[in-house]
Amino acid sequence: MKIVVLNGSPKGEPSVTMQYVKFIQKHYPDHEYLFHNISSRINRIEKNDDLFNEIMADIESCDSIIWSTPVYTLFVPAQYMRFIELIHERNVAPSFKDKAAIVMTTSIHFYDHTAHRYMHAVCDDLEMNYIGYFSAEMDDLRKSRGRETLLKFAKNYFESSEKKIHHQKRYQPITPGNGAFDPAIVAKKMNAHKKKIVLVTDHKPHDTGIQAMIKRFSDAYTETIDIINLWDLNIQGGCTGCIKCGYDNSCMYKDDFSAFYRSSILPADIIIYAMALTGRNISSKFKEYFDRRFFMNHVPELKDKQVGYLISGQMSQMPYLYDFCQGSVEWQQANFAGIVCDEAGDSKEIDASIQKLAEQVITFSENAYCQPQTFLGVGGAKIFRDDIWGKLRHVFQADYRNYKKTGAFNFPHKRYKSRLTNSVVMLLTKIPGFRKEFYSRIKTEMYKPHKNIVESCDVRSSS
Ligand SMILES: Cc1cc2nc3c(=O)[nH]c(=O)nc-3n(C[C@H](O)[C@H](O)[C@H](O)COP(=O)(O)O)c2cc1C
Structure with a gap:
């Protein structure tokens, strides 16, 4: 088989993920492998037609494609997403049709599922024969079990592609929306109570849907809100994965991004992301914002802020996007204030939903409301x-x-009371009589403390 490997790591050659592909290559040397560094060369690929055409010629003539990429900020790197946008912008999608495809990632398993679902949708849109995915923890290759699993995956990949086993599509082509949102004139504007509201958007002049939503949102207030279009900032490129920020949160880029993030996003009480969906996801421009935010690393710097989304596009056909929107907010310990999407095309309903979001973020912020996190956070x-x-x-x-x-290192082994309880009860339940009594009382004992709180609470005080 002739296999094209599309390397999504912004690091280029020294990619961890690529070592997984090369490990497969070493065990299956009879196939022809052609490697293309995509993310690390995205600017050249976009500007230089010869380079783009060279990659496309290899794709056109190959039997199979390996999408090899790290997981970046719940999806794949912005540069890789830009390449996927280019495929559609330049109408070269037919070159991918019917090619066998696998998607291989490395990560720390933080939202690797959203990245894989997105890439599956990308393969389905390109009418590829999507065989499956391999989502490795970045260090799996260093373990014998990890290597064994990888080779089993590879075996299945080669067998499936050689036998041309057809795989069912999961994502149907995106169907167009129901028409443009026509915002109502706001009769009575509300006071934002000195809350600092920042709206970040990625719209281009032709993205009229999201512009109408932004206007309706900002019209809800008597005050002017800060609207920042990412295209107006000097952002030199996507995150390169150099991790120099790991030491003290300083980014190696000398452009506007870090200063903008520190001066506009960090002091905000309320953040609204207003996105024009592109292809099967948020735009690569917006993704660049989320990837570049990585200079803050894993610190929940948006803690206690209100975060909401205005989205123009066919979001219900991108199910992974809900987890992205909610998960990005929840792990930050911010409040997920909601999503308003214009896809239903019912202007009255969109209008009311935007108004509700505009009101809610103020009330929630004033009350310091942060709803409990779900599994996502x-x-x-x-x-x-x-x-x-x-x-x-x-x-x-x-x-x-x-x-x-x-105090984020809140490991269970530090909870001394429950450790003591566990030790004592586990010892005692070895005695059959105690065990019988223990399990017969477990239901009532579990809810007793909660019941006591309900019974003894003072309804005049807030808690
Ligand atoms: C900007 C950035 C964002 C990342 N986002 C995620 C993420 O959302 N989930 C995750 O599990 N790992 C994330 N990672 C970790 C990488 O996926 C991981 O280190 C990967 O093995 C790197 O592969 P590579 O060397 O091929 O680029 C991120 C790393 C960087 C630099």
Whole structure:
């Protein structure tokens, strides 16, 4: 087979993910492998037609494609997403049709599922024969079990592609929306109560849908809100994965981004992301914002802020986007204030939803309301906690200092009362009589403390 490997790591050659591909290559040397560094050369690929055409010629003539990429900020790097946009902008999607495809990532398993679902949708849009994904923890290759699993995956990949086994599509082509949003004139504007509201957007002149939503949102207030279009900032490129920020949160780029983030985003009470969806996801421009935010590493710098989304596009056909929007907010310990999307095309409903979001973010902010996190936030934060305490501590020293200071290393083994209870009860339940009594009372004992709170609470006080 002739296989084209599209390397999504912004690091280029020294990519961890690529070592997984090269490990496969070493075990299956009879195939022809052609490697293209995509993310690290995205500017050249975009500007230089010869280079773009050279890559496309290899794709056109190959049997199979390996999408090899790190997970970056819940999806794949912005540069890789830009390449996917270029495929559609330049109408070269037919070159991918019917090619066998696999997607290989490395990560720390923080939202690797969203990255894979997105890439699956990309393959389906390109009418590829999507065989499957391999989502490795970045160090799996260093373990014998990790290598064994990788080779089993490779075996299945080669067998499936050689036998041309057809795989069912999961994502149907995107169907167009129901028409333009026509915002109403706001009769009575409201006071933002001195809350600092920042709206970040990526719209271009032709993105009229999101512009109408932004106007309706800002019209809700008597005050002028800060609207920042990412295209107006001097951002020199996507995150390169150099991790120099790990020591003290300083980015190697000398452009506007870090200063903008520190001076506009960090002091805000309320952040609204206003996005014009592009292809199967947020635009690569907006993704660049989220990737570049990585100079703050794994610190929840948006803690206690209100974060909401205005989205123009067919979001319901991108199910992974809900996890992205909610998860990005929840792991930050910010309040997920909601999403308003214009895809239903019912102007009255969109209007009312934007008004509600505009009101809600103020009330929530005034009341310091932060709803309990779901699995998306709780699970994500635990991955960071464990890795920053453990194997990533020497790399992300700024995170380590912050986590230590803020008590984020809240491991269960530090809860001495429950450890003592566990030891005593586990010992006692070895006695059959005690065990019988213990399990017969477990239901009532579990809810008793909660019931006591309900019964004894003073309804005149807030708690
Ligand atoms: C900007 C940036 C964002 C990242 N985002 C995620 C993420 O959302 N989830 C995750 O599990 N790992 C994330 N990582 C970790 C990388 O996925 C991981 O280090 C990967 O192995 C790098 O592969 P590469 O060497 O091929 O680029 C991120 C790393 C960087 C630099």
